[in-house]
Amino acid sequence: MPKLNVPLIECSWEVCNQIGGIYTVLRSKVPAMIEQYGDDYTLLGPLVAKGIDAELEDIHDADDAIARAVKLLQKEGLEVRYARWLVTGRPKVVLIKPDLGAEKLAQYQEHYQKLYGIEKDPKNDLLNEMIVWSRLNYRFLEALNKELGNGAKMIAHFHEWMASLPILDLNKNHPDIRTVFTTHATLLGRYLASNYASFYKRLPSYDWEKEARHFGILPMVQIERLSAKYSNCFSTVSEITAKECKYLLGKEPELITPNGLNIKRYVAMHEVQVKHQEFKDVLHDFTIGHFFPSYHFDLDRTLYFFTSGRYEFSNKGYDVTLRALALLNERMKQEKLDVTVVMFFVTNKETWSINPKVLQSNGVLREIQKCVGEIQKQIGKRLYESAVGSDDDHRLPDTSAMVDDYWKLRYRRTIQSWKSDEWPYITTHNLKDDQNDDILNEMRAKKLFNSPKDKVKVVYHPEFINSTNPLFGIDYGNFVRGCHLGIFPSYYEPWGYTPLECIARxxxxxxxxxxxxxxxxxxxxxxxxxxxxxxxxxxxxTESQSIEDLANYLLDFVKLSRRYRIIQRNRAEDFSERFDWKQLLPEYEKAYQKALA
Structure with a gap:
């Protein structure tokens, strides 16, 4: 790809501020962007994340155009940082704090309403924070443009409505700053898909303004539509979202810029099976602690399935997944398959705490492990002494006699306290509103109760997994590596990182x-x-057809041989390489060249 040889500023609310998928887009793309554009590339984001100091290395004593623009804003009383972001690639970042008084906010609201017709919404804190922050971003880009000198072109690339508002004034006042607007999902589309059936079938017939007003998001949708209209290049991440943009934003994207990953970071240097086995053992530990106090099944013939993401019951396909699992459960029982499926639902819902009984069972399992370890040490030492001290008796002695009564009693008591007459819990946490939880209610409706006779066991973990989690003790990525299958049959998903993250592992x-x-x-x-x-x-x-198709696929997967699953695992990792940013960056390059042209 040819170099642009102009400054490239990429702007998002998720620069150094992890909220959702765009953070992954930006952070994973950095190494490829730095390799291609070097120090011509800078990220522009908000100075809001807690603990951000640990991720930044301030740039001192620089005298480039960006440093001079930053100093100008600092002299105006704004809180701005110019630094290196300490992630792979170490890109330059400018972070601006959206912190101005009510008087300035009112002035900016009036500005956008008068010039562009964007309605005011004084009670919408998110909207008003974005208005302030975007106006300050515009001020930075204006200052940078001045420092570069009259006629010097630059590119400003904005992600989503939360960042894109400067496009309007840049188009009007600074044509040398060429703009790219990328939407990863339309705001209105997400609301419509969550609330109405047959979203895609009805897409051409929606009255965007009426629906946006109904959901209380009209100013944000107006910003999206105007950003698409006034940008020099408008792109989105998939053909699916392009259809959405056509009808809800009133403009078809000029380019598709798919999302990728820094695959090198995920690939385990051809140790896919070794990594899988390592972290599957961690899931085995959890399974023993969660299920074995009640009953046993063969861990060597257990498959781990999972789904994860935002709590959007229909959009994320949790409804279809649960109904397909219920069918799978019945068919596995009918066919008397000697396999157990443990299915994890990992999402984020308000909870009081981890269920004390789940935590207690996990804790007692650790005590059993400790007790067994001590007994092993004792037997090992005394067996060795017996072997080397024997003159002619080569028979294995009674190892039970080698264990002190204290450890025998502790062993029996620990096992006894661990056992339970109850079936294993289907949720690991105490939910704040379990009566109205869609996932729990669907499990109840489909009788997925973790009965001893069920071939499909379900674990609902309403909190994202990380290395400090007391039930697993590993981060999400390694949890994924331990699983056999990720299930994401989304109804509304503009891109979808979770399945891509699966095959990369x-x-x-x-x-x-x-x-x-x-x-x-x-x-x-x-x-x-x-x-x-x-x-x-x-x-x-129809939904029932999709449920049937998914259940059939899951049953086929359960019947796969271990050998074939290993082959498939290696092929998946190989296939993921075509989603590396180095392969996808040319599509972004087309957007930048189009903007410049």
Whole structure:
């Protein structure tokens, strides 16, 4: 790719501020961007994240155009930092604190309403914070443009409505600053898909203004539409979202810029199976602690499935997943399959705490491990002494006699206190509103209760997994590595990082043709089930048909041989390499060249 040879500023509310998927987009893209653009590339974000000091190394005594623009803003009383972000690639970042008084906010609200018709909403704190922050970003870009000198071009790339407001004034006042606007999902589309059935079928008929007003998001949707209209290049992340933009934003994107990953960071240097076994053992430990006090099953014939993401019951396909699991459970029982499926739902919901009984069972398991360890030491020492001290008796002595009564009693008491007559809990935490929880209610409706007879066991973990989690003690990425299958049959998913993160770790996955990722995979010349990606058809299919199709695929997966799963795991990792940012960056380059032209 040819170099742009102009400053490139990439702006998002999620620069150095992890909220959702765009943070992953930006952070994972950095190494490829630095390799391509070097110090011409700078990120622009908010100075709001807690603990951000640990991630930054301030740039002192620089005299480049960005440093001079930052100093100018600092002299005006704004809190601005110019630093290196301490992630792979160490990109330059400018972070501006959106902290101005009510008088300035009112002035900015009036400005955007008078010039562009954007309605005021005094009670919408998020909107008003974005108005202030965007106005300060505009001020920075204006100062940078002045420092670069008259006529010097630069590119400003904005992600989502939260960052894109400066496009309007840049288009009007500073044509030398060429703008790219990328939307990763339309705000209105997310609301419509969550609240109305047959979203895609009804898409051409929605009255955008009426619906935006109904949901109380009209100013934000106005910002999205105006940003698409006035940017020099408008892009989105998938063909699916492009259809959404056409009808809800009134403009078709000029380019598709798919999301990728820094695959090198995920690939385990061809140790996929070794890593899988290592972290599957951690999941075995959890399973023993959670299920074995009540009953046993063969861990060597246990498969771990999972789904994860924001708590959007229908949009994320949790509804379809649970109904397909219920079908799978019945069919596995009918066919008397000697396999157990443990299915994890990992999402984020308000909880009081981890369920004390779940935590206690986990704690007692640690005590059992400690007790067994002490007994092993004692037997090992005394068996060795017996072996070397014996003259002619080569028979194995009674090892039970080698254990002190104290450890025998402690062993029996610990096991006894661990056992339970209750079935294992289906949720690991105490939810604040379990009566109205859609996932729990669907489990109740489908009788997924973790009965001893159930072949599909369900664990609902309403908190994202990280290394400090007392139930697992590993981070989310390693949790994924320990699983066999990720299930993400989304109804509304503009891109979908979770299935991509699965195959990058060698884990087979289910996506849907209504997700940007699934749609993209379907268009590839290779891929599909043999490479660990099953694209579930949902477009043009009834929900019951999709549930049936998913249940059939899950049953087929359960019946796969271990040998084939290992082959599939390696193929999935190989296939993921085509989603490396180095492969996808040319699409962004097209957007920048189009903006410059």
């Amino acid at each position: 060698g884990v087979a996955t289910v996506t849907s043709d209504l997700s940007g990722f699934g749609n993209y995979v379907s268009a590839q010349d290779t891929g599909g089930v043999d490479h660990g990606v099953h694209v579930l058809r949902r477009e043009g299919r």
